[in-house]
Amino acid sequence: MGVLARAYVRAGPCMSVQVRAGVRACAASTPTDASNPIVNLSYATYAGSFNHSTGHTQFLGMRYAAPPTGNLRWRAPQAPTPVSGILPAHLEPSTCFFTGQGEQAKTPFRMMGLNKRDPFSPSEDCLFLNVYTPADMSNIKKKxxxxxxxxxxxxxxxxxxxxxxxxxxxxxxxGVVAVVIQYRLGVFGFLPGSEVKRNGVLNAGLRTLSLSP
Structure with missing residues (x-):
């Protein structure tokens, strides 16, 4: 990964988003109401929400891998544990742990100035993604x-x-479905060394992406 953000485009129909009872109906419903858009990922079912500003449907904070904690720290990613019921997907998840604000390995100086930011809620349990779809998927005849x-x-x-x-x-x-994804960063995702290679995996952050849709 470079300093600049990059996009990876998959031209195939990699994900099937199913809308139950129509997206327009969810504009006046609560995030967990049955009329909300529903996506079934086989291991979990999530209820999304309607974004009134954009007119799109969004599913925020959907898990795509098991929490990389405990025995799974610095290990190859594992598939999520299946859960029953419908989970809400209308809030941003915790961020992955990252280096301090603006700090980098080459210099202790901040790159982003001293402006205050809203507090973050970092966690090792951060392997989530956001999915955004055009509003009325029920009228789309092809993936x-x-x-x-x-x-x-x-x-x-x-x-x-x-x-x-x-x-x-x-x-x-x-004309597209958009997915934005988190992955392990810093020492949790890219810790080098022979000890890590012998007892875990190198480039765990990149390996994590192999489980994404």
């Missing part, structure tokens, strides 16, 4: 291409909620 956006940041910094997948849909004239 749409999926654009998967993987943020940059030198493999040690950045987070996904500053990248709005709604913008990708607007640029594509409602």
């Amino acid at each position: 749409l291409p999926v654009v998967v956006f993987i943020h940059g940041g030198g493999s040690g910094f950045n987070w996904m909620d500053v990248y709005d997948g709604n913008d990708l849909i607007l640029e594509a004239n409602q």
Whole structure:
């Protein structure tokens, strides 16, 4: 990953988003109401929400891998444990741990100035993604291409909620489904060394992406 954010485009129908009872009906419903858009990922079912500003449907904070904690730290990613019921997907998830604000390995100085930011809620349990779809998927006769956006940041910094997948849909004239994804960063995702190689895996952050849709 470079410092600049990059996008990875998959032209095939990589994900099937199913809408139950129509997206327009969810505008006046609560996030967990049965009339909300529903996506079934086989291991979990999520209820999304309608974005009134963009007119799109969004599913925020959907898990795509098991929490990389405990015995799974510095290990190859594992598939999520199946859960029953319908889970809400209308809030941004915790960010992955990253280096301090603006800090990098080459210099202790801040790159982003001393402006205060809203507090983050970093966690090792951070392997989530956001999915954005055109509003009325029920009227679309064919599967749409999926654009998967993987943020940059030198493999040690950045987070996904500053990248709005709604913008990708607007640029594509409602012709894509947009996915924005988080992955392990810094020492949790890219810790080098022979000891890590012997007892775990190298480039765990990149390996994590292999489980994404």
